[in-house]
Amino acid sequence: MPGGETADRDYVRHPGSVAVAAVDDAGRVLLLRQYRHPVQRLLWELPAGIRDVPGEPLVDCAARELAEEAGYRAATWHTLVDLYTSPGMSDERIRVFLARDLERIPDEENTYVRHHEEIDMPVEWVPLDEAVEKALAGMIHNSPAIAGILAAYAASSDDYKGLRAASAPEA
Known part of the structure; x- marks a missing residue:
């Protein structure tokens, strides 16, 4: 610290996360309503999840979360934004992807079994604007959802040109 002082800091180490702004051909974004106990309320969120498979490429993790939480797959993937969710108390880094050219996964093909809050998590398509x-x-409070929605909206104005590849390295 300035002046040679030492300061104690408590923070959470986190493996990182991914989120998916899935935008369909009608210009709607897929949102979930998920209960979050720390804030004791339902939040509007993007499909998202923890990077919990060692060595898994980020885009594969995102595709898995989109399938598990929403029952969709995408043919086209891009990186939208990278952010730290709360850098004053956690090192969690999240990459938000743009998923397009979406297809509903038939129930018989989607073998993921939902657990806990995922059981009651409705999927809603909301026009991006x-x-x-x-x-x-102030109706959406989840920071990756806000970042993903605003980034997808900004990218849509240029027909999604100039986005980073889904495999772009983390900076």
Whole structure:
């Protein structure tokens, strides 16, 4: 610290996460309603999950989460944004992907069994411009969802050109 002082800090070590802004051909973004106990409320969120498979490419983790939580797969993937969710108390880093060219996975092909809060997690398609309005009006509180929605909206104005590859290295 300045002046040679020492300061104690408590923080959470985290393996990292991914989130998916899935945007369909009608310009709607896929959102979930998920209960979060620390804030004791249902939040609007993107499909997301922890990087819990060692060595798994980030885009594969994102594809797995999209399938598990929402029952969709995507043919086209790009990196939207990288962010630290709460750098004052955690080293969690999250990559938000853009998923397009979406297809519903038939129930007989999706073998994932939902657990805990995932059991009651509805999937809703919201027009991207309405999702932006919800974020700016304070109706969406989840930081990766806000970042992903705003980044997808910004990228849509240029027909999603110039985005980083899904396999882009982490900076």
